[in-house]
Amino acid sequence: MAQQSPTAVVHGIGACLPPRVVSNDEVTRRGVLETTDQWIRSRTGIARRRQADEGVSTGDLAVAAGRAAEASARCRADLVLVATTTPDRRCPATAPEVAHRLGLGPVPAFDLAAVCSGFVYGVAVATALIKSGVCERPLVIGAETYSTIVDPLDRDTAVIFGDGAGAVLLRPGHTGEAGAVIAVDLGSDGAGSDLIAIAAGGSRRPDTSARLDRGTRYFRMQGREVYGQAVRRMAESSQAVLDRAGWQPESVGAFIGHQANQRILDSVADRIGIPAAYRHGNIRDVGNTAAASIPLALADTARHTAVRPGARSLLTAFGGGLTWGSIALRWPEARSLNRDPEIRTAETTPRSARRKQPWKLSTTTS
Known part of the structure; x- marks a missing residue:
């Protein structure tokens, strides 16, 4: 029997998608873009995306996803890490307020910025x-609200990005x-x-919004x-993490890549040697x-029980920075909730909701 070593285990999974669905046709009409639903589907594999309503922030989605993950695990968190490109404010970090709204008390909480690789880094x-x-x-x-930073007139980004949050x-x-x-x-x-x-807005180019052009x-x-x-970075990183785990590509029972573009996902999986069924x-x-x-x-796949718990699984991502990363994981037993959690803004969250949870507080990690 192989020697077992201490590590982290995925104990709970949560997700939150804004209720508003935006079709490809709506995107093309809104931005007056010279494209079509068929072009978007063929180039990206995307048919629709979710968009947060005005006044709903990244933190609001993060709170809902975090609460769902805690409900899945039936225990409370003792640290909060929010990976995001779209924080509620440039300062301070979003995570401390998320922890507060979850009713977790003075736990450590911080943001992590690695763009699309942020969750893997986290x-x-x-x-x-x-x-x-x-x-x-x-x-x-x-957690992300890319609708707040994407130019509706830019075909390279307007047709691709959506809003949402997921948590473990x-x-x-x-x-x-x-x-x-x-x-x-x-x-x-x-x-x-x-x-x-995003070229401007940081210390290198701290222009006010009134002085910035669209570009x-x-x-x-x-x-x-x-x-x-x-394609290259995710394929190389995936092979590296499989080598560290001592796994052969043909032994992988589940592959989840960063969902940048369906053609990218297929190219990476093809290079590694992951069959379409996985x-x-x-x-x-x-x-x-x-x-x-x-x-x-991860939450969507777990919700549909599409993978056997314990199956060898590969997660891989690539994002701005440039950054990339991969994780070799045994598929978790945790299931995400079969309903979308309620989204509340910071202004509408009752103080009582920040203190109470719909399960008995667990002080154990089992």
């Missing part, structure tokens, strides 16, 4: 924190368990930092170059949700 960080004894039940949330609650365990994180691979290349970026105040992506980088995702219905992409696909 799980890697949370796993290390568990192993070092800093926490026992970290809540990792990928981790606990200490060992590598033989379902849900166990087996191996992690992370990487970056700052030489490509301009390929996926600098909105999210921009150099699609052709990003495509090649994404590729899972919901890009057709939610689009590219950046840091929320992988946990939303």
Whole structure:
């Protein structure tokens, strides 16, 4: 019997999608873009996406997804990590308020910025924190409202991105368990930092919004170059993490890649050698949700019990920075809720809801 080592285990899964569905036809009409529903589907695999209503923030989606993950795990988090490109404010971080609204008290809470790789980076960080004894039940949330930073007149981005949040609650365990994180691979290349970026708004170019033109105040992506980088980096990282886990590609029973584009996902899986039957995702219905992409696909797949608990699974992502990362994971036993959680804004969340949860508080991690 193989020796088992301490690691983090996925104990709960949650997701939150805004109720508003935006079809390809609506996107093309809204932005007066020279494209069609057929073109978008053939180039990206996307048919529709979700969009947050005005006044609904990234933090609001993160709270709903986090609450759903806690309900799935039936225990409370003791650390909150929010991976996002679209924080509620540039300062302070979104995570502390999310923790407060979840009623978690003075737990550690911080944001992580790795764009579309953020969730993978977040799980890697949370796993290390568990192993070092800093926490026992970290809540990792990928949450985005890309509708607030995408230019509706830019065909390269307007047809791709959607809003949403996904979350996992981790606990200490060992590598033989379902849900166990087996191996992690992370990487970056700052030489490509301009390929996926918002040019202005930071300390390098701190212009006020009144002085910014469309090209600098909105999210921009150099699609052709990003495509090649994404396929190569995710394929290489996936192979690296499989090597660390000691797994052969043919032994992988579930593959979830960052849902940037269906053609990218298929190209990566083809390079690794993952059959189509083991590729899972919901890009057709939610689009590219950046840091929320992988946990939303994870929750959707778990909700439909499409993978046997304990099956060897591969998660991989690529994002701005440039950043990328992969995780070798045993498929978790955790199931996401069969309903979408209620979304409440910070202004409408009752104080009582911040203190109470619909289950008995657990002080154990089992």
